Amino acid sequence: MKYISLFKTFMKIGIVTFGGGYAMIPIIESEVVDKHHWMTKEEFLDAIATTQVCPGALAINMSSLLGYKLAKTPGAI
Numbered sequence: 001m002k003y004i005s006l007f008k009t010f011m012k013i014g015i016v017t018f019g020g021g022y023a024m025i026p027i028i029e030s031e032v033v034d035k036h037h038w039m040t041k042e043e044f045l046d047a048i049a050t051t052q053v054c055p056g057a058l059a060i061n062m063s064s065l066l067g068y069k070l071a072k073t074p075g076a077i
Contacts, residue, residue: 002070009036010063021058028062038066 009031017024025048032038039047051061067075 003067003075005036006063006067006070006075010059014059017059024059028059032062032066038070043069 013027033044047065051058054061064076
């Protein structure tokens with residue numbers, strides 16, 4: 001169930017957000033921290049820093065990092 005919920009959340013963010021990765025940060029925070037409580041604010045700030053260092057899109061890196069946090073390797077995939 002976590003997989004489907006994670007997929008739906010990031011699919012919704014990807015569809016409704018325009019302006020690139022930095023425009024997505026408040027929406028991702030709202031969903032991940034406030035609505036689903038998958039991360040604390042401190043973990044979210046650490047995740048933002050980590051995903052910005054890695055190559056690739058911020059939202060994709062964030063979803064992989066969060067998927068790994070929630071369900072290890074299958075969640076990251």
